[in-house]
Amino acid sequence: MNRPNPYLNDHWHVVAGNEAVASGQPFRTVLFDVPIIIQRLADGLRVTAALAPEKPLPVLERYGFIWTSLGTPMPLFEIPEYDEADRRNMNAGSLGVAVSAPRAIENFLDMGHFPYVHTDILGAEPHTEVKEYDVEVSAERGEVLATRCRFFQPRAATSSAGGQEVEYVYRVPHPYCSVLYKSCPSDENRRDVIAIFCQPVGEERIVAHMLQSLIDDxxxxxxxxxxxxxxxxxxxxxxxxxxxxxxxxxxxxxTPIRADKSAIAYRRWLSQMGVNYGVIPLVPRVADV
Amino acid sequence: MITLYDFELSGNCYKPRLLMSILGLTYETVPVDFYPGREHKSEAFLKLNPFGELPVLVDDGLVLRDSQAILIYLASKYDKTGQWYPLSDPAVLAEIAIWHDFANRITATASAARLGLSMFYDVDIEAAQAGAHQLFRLLDEHLWFGEREGRDWLCAPSHPTTADIACFPYVALSEEAGVPRQDYPAIRRWLDRVKRIPGFTVMSGVFPAGPAIEA
Known part of the structure; x- marks a missing residue:
């Protein structure tokens, strides 16, 4: 069985929504093909691999979700907006999907599909153009950043009154997590935050955990x-x-198109970090060596 | 005003949405947080439906549960053509009852596997998938022989009935249950015919069909 490389292993990985784990009721899930058990005990959360119940794994509750690690986790990325007093923070659901985590992240970054897949909500024909946007990879923070993304959206959020040109910023601060900032229909100076945290159950199966942190009273x-x-x-x-x-x-x-700029940067970054799980790694060809 | 207690990702809730769209009825939606909130098991909701299930339809003070019962009510009361649930034709009504029951069997298999895979319901997923394949084989044969006899729909009339609406959602969503439809060509053609009924509407996970090519 393919095991995640140390870079992946030394991250926090999401394993459940806070509310999914009730006291006295062990919650079973799977991370990197390893069955794990989460328990809410009198003295806090306990996460263990099902086959090694005596050895507790690291545990963190953040952004309304429970995170653990099979390695020695580096600090979890920050979403400073989450702690703003007037935000409505919610777990929008944890859904099982038969896909690899990186494919799900790439879809989250893609704007080109909006008019066709999210018709009359996040896009509508003939407004199909993905305008030029900027992408950078910050090696220091270890994240991909796409800015100046703009798209015409008929109904950008629950709070929308009508269509508007919406501006997006995408962060990929973790190989399997992405955070999106989009124009807020109710306050033009602030941004709604929507994040997807992918739990790699196996290489081709995830639980997609969705966070919303919105300005909408x-x-x-x-x-x-x-x-x-x-x-x-x-x-x-x-x-x-x-x-x-x-x-x-x-x-x-x-074959990428211009609109896939962020996906190209994301794939290159995964390659540079040696990410080997949920991907088909780049194998140098004889002619290149 | 008709009110529907509704969850977007539920195929059973989609049945009344679909029929009301086809009949051109306006209605009000009350979203119920089925997942992750389990609001359908809350005390307030259990007062409305002691079975703790979606959908629930309220019309003129009448509170109805069970998606097929709701289809029968809506068609009998609001369908001016009298085709969707033909009250004067006992043979067709009996046929429709058979396919409404079949729809429940699809819910117990294909829908159960989908809930197990996507929302972690405690389900024997492989058994549910095997059950769905057995039903799909029967459905495909019924539709295939129907096509040979010039019948496009589940029941004998030359137009669709509530039987087609009842069986459509969880067949159309079957890939999410890990039940592919490659081996069921007559089912795939029937799904496209349902998608081309005037007034058809989609739900998340179901895409519209393009127009049919004129023969």
Whole structure:
């Protein structure tokens, strides 16, 4: 069985929504093909591999989710907006998907599919152009950043009154997590935050955990969850029908277009970090050596 | 005003949405946080439906549960053509009852596997998938022989009935249950025919069909 490289292993990985784990009720899930058990005990959370119940794994509760690691985790990335007092923070759902984590991240970064997959919500014909945007990889912070992304959206959020040109910033601060900042329909000076945290159950199966941190004092949590689940439910069959399910890191394996700039940077970054799980690694060809 | 207690990702909730869209009815939606909130098991919701299941439809003070019962009610009350649930034709009504029951069997297999895979319900996923394949084989044969006899829909009439609406959602969502439809060509053609009914609407996970090529 393929094991994650040390870079991947030494990250925090999401394994459950806070509310999914009740006291007295062991919660079973899988991380990197390893069955694990999460328990909420009187003195806090306990996470163990099912086959090594005496050895506790590191545990962290952050952003409404439970995180653990099979290695020695480096600090979890920051989402400073999450702690702003007037934000409505919610777990929008944890959904099992038959896809690799990197394919799910790439889909999250892609704007080109909005008019076709999220018709009349995040896009609509004839507004199909993905305008030029900027991408940088910050080696120091270890994250991919895409800025100046703009797209016409008929209904950008639960709180939208009508169509608007929406500006996006995408961060990929973790090989399997992405955080998106988008124009907030109710306050033009601030941004709504939507994040996807992918739990690698296996190389070709994930649990997609979704966080929303929104400026919206009108909609109910149920309404805001429903909006995000509607969107993700539209992505799901697309994700599950991608072939191969693992993300190829060889730049020649698939044919990118200009709109895929962020995906190209993401694939290159995974390659540089030696990420080997949920991907088809770049193998140097004889002619290149 | 008709009110539907609804969860977007539920195929059973999609059944009344689909029929109401086809019949051109306006209605109000009350979103229920089925997952992750389990609101359908909350005390307030259990007062509305003691079975703790979605959907629930409220019309004129009448509270109805069970997706097929709701289809029967909507079609009988609001379908001016009288085609979707033909009250004056006992043979067709009996046929529809058979396929409404079949729809429940699809829910118990294909939908159960989908809930196990995507929302972690405690389900024997392999058994549910095997059960769905058995049903799909029967459905495919029924539709295949129907096509040979000039019948496009589940029941005898030359138009669709509530039987087609009841069986459509969880067949259309079967890939999410890990039940591919490669081996069921007649099912695939029938799904496209349902998608071309005027007034058809999608749900998350179901995409529209393009127009049919004129023969």
């Amino acid at each position: 009108v909609s109910t949590i149920t309404d805001m969850r429903r909006f995000q689940q509607t969107i993700f439910g539209q992505d799901k069959p697309i994700l599950e029908n991608q072939y191969p399910k693992k993300l190829p890191l060889d730049p020649r394996a698939e």
